[in-house]
Amino acid sequence: MFADLHLHTQFSDGTYTPVELVAQAQRYGFRAIALTDHDTVEGCPPTAQACADAGIEFIAGTELTAEQEGHELHILGYCVNTGDPKLLSEIAKFQVVRQNRIREMVARLNQLNVPLRAEAVFDLANCRAPGRPHVARALVAARLCASLDEAFERFLKKNRPAWVPKFKMSASMAIKLIQDAGGAAVMAHPGLNHSDELIPAMAEAGLDGIECFHTKHSTSTAQHYLQLADRFHLLVTGGSDCHGVSKGHPVIGSVRLPYQHVEKLKARAALYQARAAASSADQASSASTVHSNGSQI
Ligand SMILES: [Zn+2]
Ligand SMILES: [Zn+2]
Numbered sequence: 205m206f207a208d209l210h211l212h213t214q215f216s217d218g219t220y221t222p223v224e225l226v227a228q229a230q231r232y233g234f235r236a237i238a239l240t241d242h243d244t245v246e247g248c249p250p251t252a253q254a255c256a257d258a259g260i261e262f263i264a265g266t267e268l269t270a271e272q273e274g275h276e277l278h279i280l281g282y283c284v285n286t287g288d289p290k291l292l293s294e295i296a297k298f299q300v301v302r303q304n305r306i307r308e309m310v311a312r313l314n315q316l317n318v319p320l321r322a323e324a325v326f327d328l329a330n331c332r333a334p335g336r337p338h339v340a341r342a343l344v345a346a347r348l349c350a351s352l353d354e355a356f357e358r359f360l361k362k363n364r365p366a367w368v369p370k371f372k373m374s375a376s377m378a379i380k381l382i383q384d385a386g387g388a389a390v391m392a393h394p395g396l397n398h399s400d401e402l403i404p405a406m407a408e409a410g411l412d413g414i415e416c417f418h419t420k421h422s423t424s425t426a427q428h429y430l431q432l433a434d435r436f437h438l439l440v441t442g443g444s445d446c447h448g449v450s451k452g453h454p455v456i457g458s459v460r461l462p463y464q465h466v467e468k469l470k471a472r473a474a475l476y477q478a479r480a481a482a483s484s485a486d487q488a489s490s491a492s493t494v495h496s497n498g499s500q501i
Contacts, residue, residue: 205463207236208456209263210280210392210415210443214330215239215247216267217337219448222247225456226254228446232457236261236466238282238443240392243268243298244333245286263466267392268381269298271372272406275399277391279378280415280441283473284387285480291385294373299332301371306334312366313339313359318348336360337447375402376409386477388412388469390441395425400432407436412472417442419455439472440465 212218213225218241220228229237237260239251248264255262264286268279284291303326310322320342328345329338340355349355359366373381379389390413391397391406403414416429417440426442433440442461446454 205235206233206460207238207261207263207463207466208232208234208443208446208459209236209238209265209282209441209461209466209469210240210267210418210445210459211237211456212241212267212445212447213239213247213251214448215244216241216331216333217329217335217447220446220454222251222254225446225448226251226258226260228454228456229255229260230258232460234260234460235463236263238263238265240265240267240280240443242266242278242333242335243295243302244331245284245291245295246332248286261466263470265387266295266382268378269370269372270375270378272375272399272402275397275402276372277375277397277399277402278393279375279382280390280392281378281382281385281387282390282441282469283477284382284385285477288385288480291381294381298373302333302335305368305370306339308368309336309339309360309366312368313343316359316365318343318359318366320346320348339366375406375411379406379410383410383412383476384480386473386480388439388473388476390415390439390469393418393420393445394429394432395421403432403436403438407438411438413439413441413469415441415443417459417461419444419446419458439468441469 241247245266252262266281270277307322313320325342328342340352343349343355382389392415442459444455444459446456
């Protein structure tokens with residue numbers, strides 16, 4: 205029994221629809237999958253439905269872009285309540301930041317005499333959390349670049365002429381946002397971030413786990429993070445980070461996380477869900493206290 209806890213769909217920068225993604229998961233015989241689209245939870249309800257139809261357990265998730273001491277970090281949230289008002293309002297703010305960033309990148313491309321229109325990127329992305337891969341795909345679709353690699357190398361990579369820095373929340377804020385929405389917070393693909401020195405402080409700040417198994421982690425990298433997880437009492441997760449067929453062949457199936465880790469993750473999230481329920485019950489009772497005091501006056 206295995207799981208893949210890191211997957212994307214068209215609701216962010218993946219190419220699969222929820223139904224296509226779940227068909228792939230079924231092909232590889234996964235017992236459970238988590239959807240972790242960037243800065244959105246919009247794809248969770250349709251993916252949950254597709255999983256229910258396929259007899260696969262679904263875990264609602266997201267991948268928030270955050271920053272800590274100058275490092276960009278991705279924080280995965282698992283078992284979040286996808287209707288949590290605070291989570292949704294914060295995500296909406298980051299979606300606006302993403303949309304403005306697309307306009308800024310297109311303006312820079314236009315200054316470089318690359319005639320791309322922002323609408324072409326938004327039409328192609330057709331989601332609320334557009335990102336650089338969508339700009340790259342629009343450049344290729346408009347025959348302004350020959351390949352996605354060329355688009356990144358010439359224009360979109362960090363410090364290239366059309367690159368625009370992105371405003372990010374702090375990692376500790378991302379952790380709190382996820383936990384307050386009843387989810388467990390996990391540092392994504394630490395092997396790609398080169399920021400191991402941040403892990404002790406993040407564990408201190410309440411981080412629940414680290415993604416030890418990832419398509420781009422070698423066996424020795426995975427071993428290294430398993431040791432760190434043990435040392436800092438962090439949960440272990442893993443996933444393929446499959447974005448569909450946009451970057452060559454799909455990578456789903458390359459990471460198979462033993463299901464026991466999913467059980468631990470769910471048990472941790474259940475603690476946050478209980479805490480969130482208790483705090484909303486508190487708020488409801490203090491609201492009614494105010495109301496009854498008000499009517500006494
Ligand atoms: Zn990521
Ligand atoms: Zn990802």
